[in-house]
Amino acid sequence: MSIADNIKSLKKETVPINVKLIAVSKTKPAEDVQEAYDAGQRLFGENMVQELVEKYEHLPKDIQWHLIGHLQSNKVKYIAPFISMIQSVDSIKLLHEINKHAEKNNRVIDCLLQIYIADEETKFGLGFDEAIELLRSEEYTELKNIRIRGLMGIATNTDNEKQIKEEYYELKTFFDGMKQSFFRKEDSFDTLSMGMSADYKLAIEQGSNMVRLGSTIFGQRVIKHWKSN
Numbered sequence: 001m002s003i004a005d006n007i008k009s010l011k012k013e014t015v016p017i018n019v020k021l022i023a024v025s026k027t028k029p030a031e032d033v034q035e036a037y038d039a040g041q042r043l044f045g046e047n048m049v050q051e052l053v054e055k056y057e058h059l060p061k062d063i064q065w066h067l068i069g070h071l072q073s074n075k076v077k078y079i080a081p082f083i084s085m086i087q088s089v090d091s092i093k094l095l096h097e098i099n100k101h102a103e104k105n106n107r108v109i110d111c112l113l114q115i116y117i118a119d120e121e122t123k124f125g126l127g128f129d130e131a132i133e134l135l136r137s138e139e140y141t142e143l144k145n146i147r148i149r150g151l152m153g154i155a156t157n158t159d160n161e162k163q164i165k166e167e168y169y170e171l172k173t174f175f176d177g178m179k180q181s182f183f184r185k186e187d188s189f190d191t192l193s194m195g196m197s198a199d200y201k202l203a204i205e206q207g208s209n210m211v212r213l214g215s216t217i218f219g220q221r222v223i224k225h226w227k228s229n
Contacts, residue, residue, distance in 0.1 A: 003032060004039035006217045015211065019204055022066055022193075024214035026051065030058050032218055037063065045087070045212050049075040056082055068152075068212055070124050073097040081105045087112040087152040087193055087212075090124050092134050095146055102145035109145065112152040112193055115174065117167040119156045128174055135182045148183070150191030151175050155199055164199050168206035175207075 001009065007023070015021050022045040025033045033044060037060055046052035047069030056065060056079075064084035071088050079086075080101035089095055089111045102109040113134070116125030126134065134140055135148075153171045155164045175192045183189030195203025195211040203211060 003035045003218060007036055007039045007041050010213070010216065014201065016204065018209060020191075020210040022068070022210060022212040023217050024068065024196075024212050025055070025218065026069070026214065028214075028218050030055055033059055033063075036217065041217075043084075045214075049078050052083075053078050066212075077101050080107070080109065083109060085110040085112065085149065088114045088124065090114045090126055092137060092139050095134075095140065095143055099143040099145045107145065108147050110147050110149045112150050112191060113148060115151050115153045115171055117153045117155060117171050119158075119163070119167075123154055125153065131174075131178070132181075135178070147188060150189055150193065151178065152193040154196070155194070155203075157198075161199075161202060164202050165206060168194055168203050168208065172207035 010021060020043060021041070022043045023036050023041050024045040025036070026045070026047040033055060042062065043064050043066065045066040045068040046055065049067070049071070052065060052067060065082065066085045066087055067079060067083055068087045070090070071086060071094060073094055076097045080098070086098060086109060089098070095111065098109055098111060113131050114125040115131060116123060116127055151171060151174070153167070155167045158164065171194060172192060179189055191210055192208055193210040193212065194208040197213050197216040200208070200211040200213060
């Protein structure tokens with residue numbers, strides 16, 4: 001099926017109306033993003049800052065770009081003027097940097113705290129205790145140009161559905177607790193981003209209201225093998 005067909009099928013059959021669909025367009029050419037855009041998709045996710053900036057410059061300006069990959073502090077300045085949401089906030093240092101550049105651009109930037117839930121050392125994210133400590137800190141309360149909209153998590157890359165469900169269940173439970181403890185009066189704390197192409201149905205079952213889908217929309221990434229002479 002085409003990219004447009006994939007999007008229409010997802011929105012009609014497997015992604016409920018209350019769940020936001022992020023089309024993960026990393027490594028995909030601008031033409032593919034444009035095709036998804038022409039099919040009505042407006043939310044796109046990128047991992048790499050340089051690729052994100054290049055696509056922003058060449059594609060329609062009403063696209064809402066989400067940074068979903070690990071973000072280095074020294075790269076924030078490049079996306080601060082236009083980014084819709086940074087989903088991968090994993091330190092108070094990074095929040096400080098986002099706040100600084102948001103202020104320079106006279107903006108408030110929406111962020112998600114990335115929570116470490118996977119049984120893998122290669123994943124980034126805050127532990128549950130670290131996230132609570134961050135929100136209790138005086139440093140956090142001084143940041144006026146960022147807005148914490150919710151949490152993001154990446155489950156373990158495994159075929160064990162029981163483990164994936166448990167990891168997502170724990171994150172949903174933590175999300176509910178954070179809402180009650182820190183954001184009870186803020187309607188804007190409303191986003192739980194969990195679920196990718198391999199496990200988004202399980203994530204939705206466990207309470208996700210934002211999924212990040214790449215290959216399900218755009219097809220598998222093509223890996224080129226170069227031959228040296």
